[in-house]
Amino acid sequence: MTTLSCTKPLSIRQFFDRDSCTYTYLLVDTNSHQGAIIDGVKEQLARDLQSIEQLGIELLYAIETHVHADHVSSAGLIRQKTGAQIVYSKAAGIKSIDIELNDGDILPLGQYQIKAIKTPGHTTGCMSFYIENSVFTGDTLLIRGCGRTDFQQGSTEALYSSVTDKLFNLPGETLVYPGHDYNGNTCSTIDEEIKWNPRLGKKKSLIEFINIMDNLNLALPKKINEAVPANEGCGIHVKANAYVHDDFSISALYEIWQQKDPDNLIVDNRSKEEYQQGHVPNSQNIPLGTEPDYLAYFKKFKHIYIYCHSGRRSQTALTNLAMMGLENISCVSHSGFDDWKALGYPIAR
Ligand SMILES: [Fe+2]
Numbered sequence: 106m107t108t109l110s111c112t113k114p115l116s117i118r119q120f121f122d123r124d125s126c127t128y129t130y131l132l133v134d135t136n137s138h139q140g141a142i143i144d145g146v147k148e149q150l151a152r153d154l155q156s157i158e159q160l161g162i163e164l165l166y167a168i169e170t171h172v173h174a175d176h177v178s179s180a181g182l183i184r185q186k187t188g189a190q191i192v193y194s195k196a197a198g199i200k201s202i203d204i205e206l207n208d209g210d211i212l213p214l215g216q217y218q219i220k221a222i223k224t225p226g227h228t229t230g231c232m233s234f235y236i237e238n239s240v241f242t243g244d245t246l247l248i249r250g251c252g253r254t255d256f257q258q259g260s261t262e263a264l265y266s267s268v269t270d271k272l273f274n275l276p277g278e279t280l281v282y283p284g285h286d287y288n289g290n291t292c293s294t295i296d297e298e299i300k301w302n303p304r305l306g307k308k309k310s311l312i313e314f315i316n317i318m319d320n321l322n323l324a325l326p327k328k329i330n331e332a333v334p335a336n337e338g339c340g341i342h343v344k345a346n347a348y349v350h351d352d353f354s355i356s357a358l359y360e361i362w363q364q365k366d367p368d369n370l371i372v373d374n375r376s377k378e379e380y381q382q383g384h385v386p387n388s389q390n391i392p393l394g395t396e397p398d399y400l401a402y403f404k405k406f407k408h409i410y411i412y413c414h415s416g417r418r419s420q421t422a423l424t425n426l427a428m429m430g431l432e433n434i435s436c437v438s439h440s441g442f443d444d445w446k447a448l449g450y451p452i453a454r
Pocket residue numbers: 171172173174175227244252
């Protein structure tokens with residue numbers, strides 16, 4: 106950290122997107138007027154560009170805390186309009202960006218330094234950013250909460266370690282600026298979260314935390330199937346040749362099944378126990394979360410069709426497979442094996 110004598114402070118502006126409850130931050134070194142934006146939302150581009158212009162900011166960076174599933178990022182458009190460099194964690198695996206950060210890397214911002222802290226768990230590529238006495242935690246640590254860990258290669262264990270071993274070891278007075286808030290809170294401190302966070306504070310054990318996270322029963326974000334592929338292109342374009350279809354009916358699956366085309370793979374991604382009690386004949390049981398183990402196998406097929414019990418797990422698997430680079434995937438959504446049974450289609454046990 107350089108110690109220039111200066112009187113003008115770091116300015117932090119916090120903006121809110123009502124639709125996705127996302128916080129966007131503008132950090133400005135008010136001496137040099139150099140700035141950075143964190144987690145810009147595409148729909149709020151005009152608002153953010155206006156602030157950047159009116160405050161006379163030379164925007165150096167468009168930083169993303171992770172690949173968002175609930176909104177499309179404005180990073181690509183911000184780069185086009187301002188020349189800012191797009192910054193992601195290297196672990197996010199996003200191409201067409203300018204700066205890939207590893208744990209501990211530093212981004213200079215005028216007289217300040219932004220320090221990258223790798224905080225995987227909500228996604229593998231999550232990163233928090235520390236500057237002065239503030240930390241921008243993305244979806245890793247929220248005010249009295251934390252990000253979910255049930256898709257995008259999330260890991261409850263990794264999130265626990267990121268928060269308790271890394272973020273909770275920052276100075277207690279550090280201000281916590283999260284990626285979202287759904288209750289009207291804007292800011293917290295590390296000390297407050299250690300004391301009051303109901304999921305991770307009060308020295309919660311890993312076992313207690315896993316138990317909480319396993320029982321959240323959250324619906325998928327509305328925009329996940331649009332936002333994740335779009336954000337892999339920094340919010341500008343979706344992979345042109347990807348055919349990812351998330352609105353497939355159970356009767357459409359039956360038609361595919363009747364074709365018995367060996368180039369098609371039908372995946373049942375329920376648990377082993379559910380599968381054993383009855384499944385679509387010739388379907389393969391690949392329980393949710395084990396997809397990475399089957400990458401080479403998936404690549405042997407022209408098209409993959411996924412179903413589960415209700416359509417929730419199959420949609421999550423579809424997103425996981427698309428993020429692994431697979432194309433030509435369809436999932437049965439808003440329906441599943443119960444409807445297959447109800448329609449009297451054949452069942453194997
Ligand atoms: Fe997120």
